Amino acid sequence: MIGLEAMANFTVIAKEGEARVGVLQTAHGRVETPVFMPVGTQGSVKALDPEDLRTAGAQIILGNTYHLNLRPTSELIKQLGGLHQFMGWDGPILTDSGGFQAFSLGDMIAHGIRKVPNSSNKSSLDNPTLKPTLAKISEEGVQFTSHIDGSKHLLTPERSIEIQLNLGSDIVLVLDELLSPMHNRDYARQSLERTHRWELRSLKYFQEHVADSINPNAQIFGIVQGVYDKKIRQAEAKWVAEQDFDGISIGGSMGTSEFYNGDDDVTAETISIDWAASKAIAKTVEWVVPFLPASWPRHVLGIGEIQNLFDCVQRGADMFDCVAATRRARNGSLYISPKQGGKVQNKYTLLISKAEYKMDAKPIDQLCSCYTCQHFTRAYLRHLYLAKELLYYRLASIHNVYFLSNLMSQMREAIQNQELQKLKKEWTD
């Protein structure tokens, strides 16, 4: 299917190099790509309601299979009309498969890996002690222990899809297993083969049950999994591209010292822990894109750093999700554009708690048109943040979601004008 520029669900309308502007049709409306998807883990993008999301420019949101199935359960949500009706969001929803939680509750704990590196966790290799885990993987699926009440749950590929169909998701993801840099070559090979079988079981269950689900026009995306190894990733991409999916999600680039094949300047040290290491994820996209159908929308899982968004869009990625925008907002870290002092080094953010904003009557970003920047000052937001006022979390989250949504909109416009490189230069130089 490589080379097709248009299919039922996705149409590419402009290109600049590998970067592209597309329109993704879903059962709940269209999405212009490249797009940033805010994450609504528990049936709510934290602190925001659907009207806030619309005002903040969100086109599509992500829901978490693992969390929603534990509470309030996918069966309850189905009985209440599905996740759209339950949370009052009538736009598109993409749901993950629970695979990331299998990893984050399992080997991510065991191997001492964090998604965002910090000083206490410079290298997982320094910490060979395995910690207790809440997830175990077998051929059948993932055995979870609930982080809420300790109850046991078996997440099979079939069950993952059943949950997502219960939720009425517009875009369903197949169940996969993530790999850690601590896994050895043998484990990785076995895991990737098992993920193939899981993807096919997911696809089969989806095809047999979607017509009778509450969202019969749902789509299903495959996942390109694998470690930070060009040959392995490309072999995986080829395999996935041959299956009957509607799109593709590109799994986390954890990298590994053992597998690393030395074809660029990314060292094992820099990428083994830093999940979002810009070069690693951008390289991964670069490696796999030539092997993917052009007609498939390409989603990069769990990526939201601004420099990564530029790097991945430039290499042909279309969809992104990340909790960073809303989590950072809650922690007092608010996005600012380059003209306001935003740069890679400060992650394009200011820290609202700083004393310098005490009397600052300016909005967070003078170039921003979000609801928060139109109505409130840095001084007021700083006061709310320090006083731990609930209103802070909403206003800050509106800004950060708007900021990334607006950046993606600028990227779409730039690509249509063949100016993505120029825009990237303005942001990253």
Place this chain on the structure above:
Amino acid sequence: MIGLEAMANFTVIAKEGEARVGVLQTAHGRVETPVFMPVGTQGSVKALDPEDLRTAGAQIILGNTYHLNLRPTSELIKQLGGLHQFMGWDGPILTDSGGFQAFSLGDMIAHGIRKVPNSSNKSSLDNPTLKPTLAKISEEGVQFTSHIDGSKHLLTPERSIEIQLNLGSDIVLVLDELLSPMHNRDYARQSLERTHRWELRSLKYFQEHVADSINPNAQIFGIVQGVYDKKIRQAEAKWVAEQDFDGISIGGSMGTSEFYNGDDDVTAETISIDWAASKAIAKTVEWVVPFLPASWPRHVLGIGEIQNLFDCVQRGADMFDCVAATRRARNGSLYISPKQGGKVQNKYTLLISKAEYKMDAKPIDQLCSCYTCQHFTRAYLRHLYLAKELLYYRLASIHNVYFLSNLMSQMREAIQNQELQKLKKEWTD
């Protein structure tokens, strides 16, 4: 001035018995009374922004002198244009004097009194052990120890008014001292005389400085203080009525066993602790209203229980404030009308955490037109509450504020149609 039905700031447009509908003019617009005022302690009505407040029907809000002066300080707020501009609310604001905080950090702690009674505090008289206090009262004013950083602050009558003028309040309250049921007769007499001197010092400072403040058209309300004793309260009312105020706030009815003069069926037991004891506050309003200028708007401090609102409106009170609406919302307690099961016994609330709402696709109250009831189900709100999602607090607060605002609107309409008693019967029988 008794008997005047119209003055510059307040016009009575309808009456039913003592109950009345009025229009209060302020520097930031008009307020229809009877009115419920949500409390914005720290420059934000918790979880709500100004647009939410408008949608929830709030006409006027209350700000707290004590809290705002500690953080971010009234000087900072003044430099940023005043509280209206700081928090983005362009409607009227009434500020308290800090007197309640003097009491709640002082003798309220020492005497083991709670505003809302609970099982561990059946009677303050059972607990003679004085706890350490954070406020001390002298002729000069109140010496506070900040609950935030332990710093010392002296709140004099002059300073209280200065702070309120810094905030740009539309309605400024004089500084008073609240009395506790544990105070003896001698202390109470001395306190009331000191409060007179404080009220006059407050008024003088206000008259000398309001013209040069950021809100030169601010008004000042006196306070009728005193224990639960008819003669004392009426003497206080007469005294206040002779001063040059624009309106009146009726202070907390704490009651006392020693003072209680036995002219109705309220026992010391039932009123000594329960601040909001319906009969006590209603009686207090009944006692003082004949001695107050009819042209003064009458504010009952810290009252928000539905039966109290009816009882006090019926006796001629016009304005109410209480944190209960928003605090209850945050604690899972949501208002319902009588047709939905609301009654005095359940405080007109349902507890959203209850299992019976797990699958409930109805809004909180089927007769309610608030934003939350128009868009979200009990099942969803229950899920958000149990999952501690930030969105819950906003949606719940919108409902509870709307509910009380709407109830006051129904009361206004009822009074105009001479049907307040009928409405009260529907709610309280």
